[in-house]
Amino acid sequence: MKWLILLHVLSSIIGVGPTFFGHVLLRRKQSLHDLRASLRIGKRLEAFPKIGGSIAVLSGLILIWVGNYGSFAQLWLYGSLILYVLIQVIVIGIITPNQKKLAGWVFDPANERAQEIPPQQRSLLGKVSSLYYCASTLGVLLFIFMIMKP
Numbered sequence: 001m002k003w004l005i006l007l008h009v010l011s012s013i014i015g016v017g018p019t020f021f022g023h024v025l026l027r028r029k030q031s032l033h034d035l036r037a038s039l040r041i042g043k044r045l046e047a048f049p050k051i052g053g054s055i056a057v058l059s060g061l062i063l064i065w066v067g068n069y070g071s072f073a074q075l076w077l078y079g080s081l082i083l084y085v086l087i088q089v090i091v092i093g094i095i096t097p098n099q100k101k102l103a104g105w106v107f108d109p110a111n112e113r114a115q116e117i118p119p120q121q122r123s124l125l126g127k128v129s130s131l132y133y134c135a136s137t138l139g140v141l142l143f144i145f146m147i148m149k150p
Contacts, residue, residue, distance in 0.1 A: 016049065019139050028122070028125060039107070074149075
């Protein structure tokens with residue numbers, strides 16, 4: 001049981017952790033050079049939420065099933081699952097397509113010599129950054145639910 005708890009906690013941290021860096025990497029006021037570097041780093045971090053998050057959900061469900069946490073019909077459990085799904089929807093469903101659109105412009109060879117981020121891309125960057133703040137806030141609430149469970 002301790003190994004399953006360890007697996008669950010580590011995979012949760014590894015799975016949700018990169019979300020907390022999104023708004024740091026994709027901050028609104030950065031140069032085009034910095035944005036290119038940030039998008040490269042962000043691309044490397046993409047696998048962690050997919051793998052770690054999946055393991056965290058599966059191990060969490062197994063913990064509820066085999067542990068003595070009570071029934072599945074508990075507010076903290078439903079709240080945790082809803083928060084996790086919301087984070088996934090925001091990151092995978094909204095941020096990722098917008099981030100790919102931004103990266104498409106940033107890494108387009110035609111824009112290689114550009115020195116400034118145009119207003120349309122800067123607006124997209126602001127939207128992605130704000131969404132990362134939202135996902136991070138939900139991530140903090142998720143960890144609070146996990147730690148403060150009855």
